[in-house]
Amino acid sequence: MQTYVVLRRSGFQDADDLGRAAARSTATGEEMTDDVRWIRTYALAEGDGAVGTVCVYEATGPEALREHAARAGLPCDEVVAVADTVVVRPDPKAAPA
Numbered sequence: 001m002q003t004y005v006v007l008r009r010s011g012f013q014d015a016d017d018l019g020r021a022a023a024r025s026t027a028t029g030e031e032m033t034d035d036v037r038w039i040r041t042y043a044l045a046e047g048d049g050a051v052g053t054v055c056v057y058e059a060t061g062p063e064a065l066r067e068h069a070a071r072a073g074l075p076c077d078e079v080v081a082v083a084d085t086v087v088v089r090p091d092p093k094a095a096p097a
Contacts, residue, residue, distance in 0.1 A: 001037065001058040003082040006065055010050035011075035018043060018051050021074055028072040035064040040091075056082075 012018040022041070029038050037058040044052035059065045062079040069076035 001060055003039075003085070004057050004059055004062065004065055005080045005082060006053075006055040006057060006069070006076060007078040007080070008053045008055065008075045009044075009077050010046045010048060010052050011077075012051040012053070014051060015043075018053070021072070024072040025068070025074060028068055031071075032064065032068055035060045036068045 012021055025038060029036050039056040039058060041053050041055045044054065046052045057065055059068075062081075065079050066076050068074075
């Protein structure tokens with residue numbers, strides 16, 4: 001598997017909508033364990049008040065991630081392969097949503 005980033009711009013109305021989408025994503029991922037592994041997601045405060053995401057996955061390829069998104073009813077604006085990881089500091093503690 002390779003690491004990928006999936007960009008979903010303004011894909012969700014609010015935090016509750018994102019929570020429901022995360023539940024669907026988790027359930028779908030459990031059906032696709034040989035092809036997709038969700039690592040983490042960063043929620044984005046979009047300018048229009050919507051919520052976007054940058055999701056980090058391990059997957060067998062971009063096609064598997066697009067299939068996962070389709071099956072879970074998620075947008076999938078862009079899939080980009082990660083070339084390398086540079087960690088300067090660990091992720092900060094999340095603020096309450």
